[in-house]
Amino acid sequence: MAAWSPGQYFLLSENIRDKLVGMSKEFTVSTLALRNVSRKPLRTAILMVAIGLLVFMLIFALSFVRRVNSGIDLTSRRLGADLLILPQGTRGLAEEVLLESNAKSFYMDKALIERVRAIEGVAELSPQTYLVSIQGVCCDVPEALIVAFDQESDFIVKPWLAKAINRPLEPDEAIVGYESFLNIDIGLMEIDTNLLGNRFHIVGTLEKTGTGLDHAIFIRAEDKDKILARGDLPITADQISAIFAKVDKGYDPSEVAKVIESTIMEVDAVARKDIAKGLIRALGDISRIFSLAVALASLLALFLAWAVFSAVVNERAREVGIMRAIGARESLVMRIFLQEVLLIGLLGSLAGMIGGTIFSFLLADMFNIMQEAAVDLGGLERLVIAVLGLLTGTGICVAGALAPVNRVKKLEPLAVIKGE
C-alpha cells in the first residue's frame, strides 16, 4: 500500500480512473432496492404471479359485471317508456328481445290497448308487433326480428327515426337497426329486399341505441297488415306484441304496473326499472361470487406478501442492522423495502392488468350473458377498471409487506446484528 496522509488523496492510477468512468452511473439507495428484487428470483416471481392473478381476476370480474349491468341499465333508459305491457307470461321473451337481440314473437289482443288506456295514471300508449322472418324461404332475408310500429302513437322509434331520415316511413319502406345484418355495408342501403314475402325498400339505418332493437328491422304497422293478409304467419291483424306506456307526471310506474296487472289479467306490466329484474338478480349473485373470490384472492395475496416479506426481513435483518449502524434512518430502511415491494407489486399488477383486460375481451365470447349484453365497455371505463386493478394489486402487496418491514426497522441495530 502506498504512503498517504489524510486530506491529500491519492492521485488515482490510470487503472482506477478508467474503472470509475466505466461506473459513472450514480449509486443511490434505489440501486440497493433494485438489486434486492433479483436476490431470490423464484420467490419474487411467485409473489408477482399471485398479485398478477389477483389483479387479473379483479379486472375480469369488474369488466364482466359492469358490462352486463351497463347493458341492462342502458336498455331500460333508452326504451323511452315508463312501462312495458306484455301478454301474460311472456316477460322473459320480451327481455330476450330487448336485451339479448333474440328474434321472438308473442301476441295479445289489440283491444287491450284501450283497456290499458283506461287505467288511471296512463298517459301515452304505443303498440308494437314483433314478426320473425323465416330463414330458408325463397328470396327472403335470413331470420330476423321485424318490428311493426304505429307511427301515429309511437314514441319509441320516433326519436331515432328523426335522426336517421328526419321523416316518417312511407308505405313499403323499412329502416334497419344499427347492428342489423342488413347494415353490413353502406352499399347495401337504399335497396329493396324481401320481408316475409313482401318487397320493402330499405331507406336507412338507425343510430346505435344500445338495446336489442339494434338488430331489428322496422316497418309501419299498416305494412304489417299487408304481410299478414298473405296468411303465412300465425297472427291476425287484431294482435300486437307489446304496448309501451308513459305514465302521467306524479305517478309511480311500479304502482301503475300493479294496477294494470290486477285489473287486466291477460297482461304482465313491467316498470322500466324492473326490466330484466331476474337477470339483475342473477347478476347480483354472480357479482357476490366474484366479490367473494376476489376477497379470498386478496387475502391470499396479502398473506403471501406478508409471508414473503417476513422471510425477506428475517434473512436481511443483519443487513438492516448494519445499514442502521452506519447511518440509515428508519424511514430510509422503510423506503428501500417499499421500493422493492412497489416494484414487485407494480410488475405483478401490470401483468395482471394487461392479462385481465385482454381476457375480458377474449372470454366475452365464452359467456352468453356477455355476448348478449347490448353494449361493450367504453375505453375510459376499461382504463378506470385497469387502473383500479393496478392500484389494488400494488396496494395489497405493500400492505402485506408493511408489518414485517416496520418491525425490523425499529429493532435496535446491535440486537439485529447479533441476531437476538
Added chain:
Amino acid sequence: MSMNAQLVIEGVGKVYRVDEQTLAAVREVSLTVKRGEMVAVIGHSGSGKTTLLSMIGGIARPDSGRVLFNGRDIHTMNSDQLADYRCDKVGFMFQFASLLPMLTARENLLLPAAFGRSRGKPDGRAEQKAAELLALVGLGDRLAAYPAQLSGGQQRRVAIARAFMNDPELILADEPTGDLDEETEQDILRIFREYNRQGTTFVVVTHNRQLAASQDNPRVVRMKQGLLQEEIGPA
C-alpha cells in the same frame, strides 16, 4: 467536563436478559476521551468491550448512565438524530463481515454517503473518495468485486475503508484487524495513526495488546466482567 473532552461516558450500564437470567455486560462504566485521542479497550472475550463500543456508537441503548458526544447525550436523541449521528460523526468497524452482499466494494463504500445524501447532505466527491479509500487499503483494483468474490481479509479492509467515508470525528473499531495478516495489519494501523494525527478520535476494542502498543500514544483501558479499569502508562 474538560474543554477537550469529545466523548464522556458517565456510569453507563447494560444488562442482557436471557429467559429468567440477567447478565450485566457493562457495569457503571465511566470514561472521558479527548478529541484526537486514541483509546485501546482491551480485555477478554465477554468482558463487555463490544457492548460498550455499541453504546458509544449509538447502536445499543444503555440501561443506565449517559454517553455524551460533544456535550450532547446521544441516547436522548430521537431515532433520526441518532441515525444522523452514526452517519456523520461516527465510523464503525464491526468485529464481523459487515458488507452488504448485493453491493460491490465500491458501492458498499458509497452507502454511508448515499444515506447522507438521502436527507440532503452533499456527498462531496463520494465516488472519487470511495476509489481512493479502497486504494488506500490495497483494494484499488477490486472496486467492482462483490463481497463473495473477496477473501475475509479483503472484506474486512473494505469495511475499514467504509468507516472513513463520511469523514467521521470518531472511529469505533471492534477488533479491526482480526482477520488480517501481519503485513496488512501493520498497514491498517498505519492508516489509523495517520488519521489520528489529523485529529480523528479512535476507540479501538482489541484483545491484542500488541495492537494497543503499536499506536503512538495509546491510552489503554481494560474491561473485565463489565467493569472498566484504566491502565497506567502505555501498553
